[in-house]
Amino acid sequence: MFVTDDRRTWMPQVQGDVARRALEVAKDVTNRLRDRERLLAANQAALEQTHYPRTLHWEPYGIAHGDAGIALVCSYLDACFPSEGWDVVGHNYLTRAVQAANHVGCPPLDLFGGLAGLAFAARSLSRDGTRYRGLLEAINENLSIRALGQACTLVGRHGVAVSEFDLITGLSGVGAYFLYRGCGPPVDLALRATLEGLVALTETTGGVPHWYTPGHLIADESMARLYTMGNLNCGLAHGIPGPLALMALALESSVSADGLEAALARTAEWVARHRTFDAFGVNWPTVVPFSPDGVVALGALDSGRAAWCYGTPGVARALWLAGQALGRGDLCQLAVEGMTAVYRRPLSERRIDSPTFCHGVAGLLQVTLRFSHDTGLPFFKEAATSLCEQLLAQYDPDRALGFASIEPEGNLVDRPGLLDGAPGVALVLLAAVTDVWPAWDRLFLLS
Numbered sequence: 001m002f003v004t005d006d007r008r009t010w011m012p013q014v015q016g017d018v019a020r021r022a023l024e025v026a027k028d029v030t031n032r033l034r035d036r037e038r039l040l041a042a043n044q045a046a047l048e049q050t051h052y053p054r055t056l057h058w059e060p061y062g063i064a065h066g067d068a069g070i071a072l073v074c075s076y077l078d079a080c081f082p083s084e085g086w087d088v089v090g091h092n093y094l095t096r097a098v099q100a101a102n103h104v105g106c107p108p109l110d111l112f113g114g115l116a117g118l119a120f121a122a123r124s125l126s127r128d129g130t131r132y133r134g135l136l137e138a139i140n141e142n143l144s145i146r147a148l149g150q151a152c153t154l155v156g157r158h159g160v161a162v163s164e165f166d167l168i169t170g171l172s173g174v175g176a177y178f179l180y181r182g183c184g185p186p187v188d189l190a191l192r193a194t195l196e197g198l199v200a201l202t203e204t205t206g207g208v209p210h211w212y213t214p215g216h217l218i219a220d221e222s223m224a225r226l227y228t229m230g231n232l233n234c235g236l237a238h239g240i241p242g243p244l245a246l247m248a249l250a251l252e253s254s255v256s257a258d259g260l261e262a263a264l265a266r267t268a269e270w271v272a273r274h275r276t277f278d279a280f281g282v283n284w285p286t287v288v289p290f291s292p293d294g295v296v297a298l299g300a301l302d303s304g305r306a307a308w309c310y311g312t313p314g315v316a317r318a319l320w321l322a323g324q325a326l327g328r329g330d331l332c333q334l335a336v337e338g339m340t341a342v343y344r345r346p347l348s349e350r351r352i353d354s355p356t357f358c359h360g361v362a363g364l365l366q367v368t369l370r371f372s373h374d375t376g377l378p379f380f381k382e383a384a385t386s387l388c389e390q391l392l393a394q395y396d397p398d399r400a401l402g403f404a405s406i407e408p409e410g411n412l413v414d415r416p417g418l419l420d421g422a423p424g425v426a427l428v429l430l431a432a433v434t435d436v437w438p439a440w441d442r443l444f445l446l447s
Contacts, residue, residue: 010437013372013384019433022388025395026429029402029422030077033070034089036096042400042416049413056415060100061107063117063443064168068097069418072440073427075124080436090125097121098135109146111173111443112419115139120177120443140181144190147174151190151197158210161217162233165201167242167445172198175246179253180442195250195257198243202263209270211240212290223287230290234274234304236314236445237358239287240267245445248321261326268322268331271315275334278303280349281341282334284315305351308363308444312338317367317446320374339371343383347390354406355394356415357424357444361387366428366438370446388432391425402426 012019032038043058050056060067074090097118101107108114119139122132150171154164163169167176171194178191201211212232218224223231233239247264250257276283286304304311316338323331342350342364354360365387372380395402401422404412415421431438441447 010373010435012433012435013369013381014388014432015385018385018388018392021392022429022433025392025402026426026433028397029426030073030430032401033073033423036067036070036093038400039070039416042414045400046413046415049411051407051409051411055420056413058416059113061097061104061115061118062113062417063121064112064419065415065417065421066097066113067093067100068118068121070423071097071121072124072443073418073423075121076427076430076436076438076440078125078127080430080434087125087127094122094125094132108169109143109150109174110169111177112168114169115143116174116177117443119143120180123177123181124440136181140187143174143177144186147171147178147190148193150174151193154197155200157201158205158208159212159214159217159230160201160210161219162213162238163219165198165211165243166233166238167246168237170242172242172246172445175250176442176445179246179249179255180439191250191255192257195247195255195260198247199257199259199263201243202267208290209240211243214290227287227289229292231287232274232290233287234271234284234315235286235310236318237309239310241271241315241318242445244268244271245318245321248318248325249442249445249447251325252321264322265326265328268319268326268328271319272331272334275338276303278341280344282312282338283341284312284338286310305359306342306345306349306364307352307359308367308446309358311351312342313364313367316342317370320371321445324374336371336375336377339368339383340379343379353410354420355391355403355425356405356420356422357428358419360405360425361390361394362425362428363444365391366431366441366444366446369428369431369438370441384432388429391429 047053047056063069071090071093074086078086111117122135126132165171167173175194178187181187203210212230214230215228236242244267251260274288283303308314316335319331320335352360357363368380368384372384400414403422403425405415405420418424
C-alpha cells in the first residue's frame with residue numbers, strides 16, 4: 001500500500017527556474033482577468049476564430065465558460081496572494097453570475113453550467129465559510145430538493161444517458177459540490193440520496209451495469225452512429241470514473257450511504273478489467289461498446305487521449321482514489337502503472353496538443369501534481385516539471401489572454417473560460433509552484 005502525505009499540506013512540485021517562469025506567466029495571465037471587458041472581447045474574438053461557435057456561449061452563472069468560473073479562479077488567487085484584492089475581483093464576477101442566475105429564474109442543476117457550479121464558486125470565495133451565507137443557504141435548499149428528485153429517478157433504471165450521472169452535467173457533479181460544501185442540512189441528506197442513486201446504477205442486469213447508455217440515448221451524433229447498440233463511457237468527465245471518484249471521496253470522508261463500499265469496489269473492478277494495453281503500457285478506451293451477450297473484444301477498443309476528460313489520467317486518478325478509500329494497493333498500483341505509460345508516450349501520441357484543462361496539457365499536469373503529492377515518487381515530480389515546460393512553450397504574451405486553445409484542426413482560439421481557456425492553465429501553473437492547497441480541483445474530482 002502506498003503511503004500518502006498529509007492531505008492538507010501542499011508543497012510546490014515544480015521548482016527552480018521553471019517555477020519562477022511559471023509564476024511570472026500565471027500572474028501575467030491572471031492579471032488580465034481583472035478586466036472583464038477584456039475577457040468578453042476575447043470571447044468575441046474566439047467566436048470569429050473557432051470552428052465550433054456553439055461551444056463559446058458565455059453564460060455568466062456557468063463555471064466552465066462564465067463569470068462563476070473566473071470567480072473560482074479568483075478564490076485561489078486570493079489564497080495565494082491575499083493582499084492583492086482578488087477577493088474583490090472575485091466578488092464582482094460572482095455578483096454578475098448571481099444576477100444572471102436570478103434573471104433566468106431556474107438555471108440547470110449541473111456543476112459545470114448550472115447552480116452547483118455557482119454554489120461551488122461562492123463557497124470557494126467565502127474564505128472561512130461566513131461570506132455569502134444567505135446566498136449559499138438559498139442555493140443549497142434549491143439544489144438539495146432537485147438532487148433528491150433526480151437521484152430517485154435513477155433507482156431501478158437499466159440504461160441511462162450519461163448526462164444523468166456524469167460529472168459535467170449529472171449527479172456526480174452535484175455530489176462533488178455537496179462533498180466540497182461539507183455536511184449540514186439539507187446538504188447531507190441530498191448527498192446521501194445522490195450517492196444511493198449512483199450506487200443503484202452500479203448494479204447489473206445480465207452482467208451489464210445499469211449505467212450503460214443505449215444507442216438512442218447517446219447525445220453525440222457521431223458517437224451514436226458508431227455505437228448504435230449503445231456503449232459504456234469510460235471518461236472521467238462523462239463516464240463511470242466520475243461516480244467512481246465521487247464514491248471514493250465520500251467513503252474516505254466517512255459519508256454514510258447504503259451499499260456505498262460494495263458499489264465502489266464493484267465499479268473499480270469493472271474499470272480495472274476494461275483496461276487495454278498498447279506499446280507504452282496500460283491504457284483505457286474512450287468507451288466500451290455495448291454487447292448484448294456481455295462479451296467485448298478489448299483488443300478492438302480505441303486508445304483514449306491522455307487527458308483529464310478521457311483517457312488514462314482521469315481514469316487512473318479515479319482508481320487511485322478508490323484504492324485509497326478501499327485499502328486496495330492493487331488498484332493504486334494499477335493507477336501508477338497507467339500514469340507511467342502516459343509519460344512514456346511521445347507528445348504526438350498523447351493527443352492533447354492544447355494547453356488547456358479539459359482535454360489538454362493543464363489537465364494532465366494537475367493530475368500529475370496530485371499523484372506527485374500523494375505518492376512522493378520522483379518520476380511524478382519530473383513529469384510535472386516537463387509538463388510545466390511544455391505549457392510555458394505555448395505561452396504567447398501577444399495573444400488576448402496569453403494562452404490559446406488548440407482545436408482538432410490546429411485552429412488557435414482565444415477562449416476565456418475556466419474549462420477550455422487560459423484561466424484554467426494559469427490556475428494549474430499556480431498549483432504547481434505555490435504551497436497553497438488547490439481545493440478547487442474537487443471541481444474535477446481529483447481530490
